[in-house]
Amino acid sequence: NRLAAQTRESFSAAVLDGDEVVIVARNVSLGGQRLMAYGLHLGARLPAHATSTGRVLLAAMSRGSFSAWLKGRELPRLTPRTTVDHKLFRQVIVRVREDDLCVAQEEHELGVHALAVPLRNMQGRTVAALNVVASPERLELSSLQKDLLPLLLDAARELRPLL
Template sequence: MRETDFIGGFAKGLRVIEAFGETKPRLTITDISRETGLDRATARRCLLTLAELGYAAYDGKFFELTPRILRLGHAYLSATPLPRLVQPYLDQLSEKVGQSASASVLDGTEIVYVARAAQKRVMSISLTAGSRLPAYCASMGRVLLAALPETEARAIIDASQRKANTPFTKTDPDILMAELSEVRRQGYALIDQELEIGLRSIALPLENARGRAVAALNIGTPAVHAAAQEMVERYLPAMREVQAALRPLLS
């Protein structure tokens, strides 16, 4: 892209929107400046513009996003057929195995949930369409990274803010690259309490007819429900049925 094609003000506004989240629903100008790296004057202008357009509310100190912001995410969910295609299969899979099932896509260093069928809450945070998790330590993230060329996957891992969420979290880039090689070999990823203590998950790629991974499918379960290797025997066959059924439908 040519430098003259880049609209800096628009990019700054998007950075401001992305600063808000489940743990940061209400932010001050100072908070936004710190979160985005923008100076206070720029952060203030962006926030007041969002408020003027109805995308944010302002009480004189704190800003918070309004429901109008959902139009931005809904535009993607409406434009892509993926969520509509996978949701019935997730519902059936979740009902069949008695656990939560999800589908996600890769976005930079994170995965974004595009569909979910929840049997019960398996994490301390609530996961819905639009939720994000770091790719390096999520089962669906490992599957999607493994589908990339090694140099590209390594660049994403290097760019990730790799932190040890639990004593089991793998953060060393070389170890993570070895994990991706194993995922490619076996065709699935198994995460044992790397995101959160007490949570295990198993994922595999959702590929189109040309063999390209367009998304990932996973089942997450409390660790007390199944040992790590039990998950392979208990859930993988049903997941592979969904994988095969969706293959001719995905573009």
């Protein structure tokens, strides 16, 4: 609630279930202009390969588990920007693993970019991902990372004892 009130943006937490992420918590800002991306509601199932939360959760897998997850799996093209080539997708996941965050730019839905960070338990295991979605027209990518990333990271730290 605090994040949405502070920023007037909408936030979600998601877990991985096979080739999809499931939104398990959702907080929508009540003020200001906010983006309501298609299909973002509690319990929504979204393709892991095309979402910031999915990529964070896939990057948290061991390399062997990720390779097994990807093997033989089709990565459907949802927008012209969706990464569907396995080699390129592996590179995306390596980058997410290195950065410990993911920015997805119009890969799941045109007119939507998203920033996600891992939610870890006290043992350091990633159990979910927290993200914010925004319109590139309203909030530039640089602002998303400069202004909202620190808030996401703070929220992830605060949630850690609860996970």
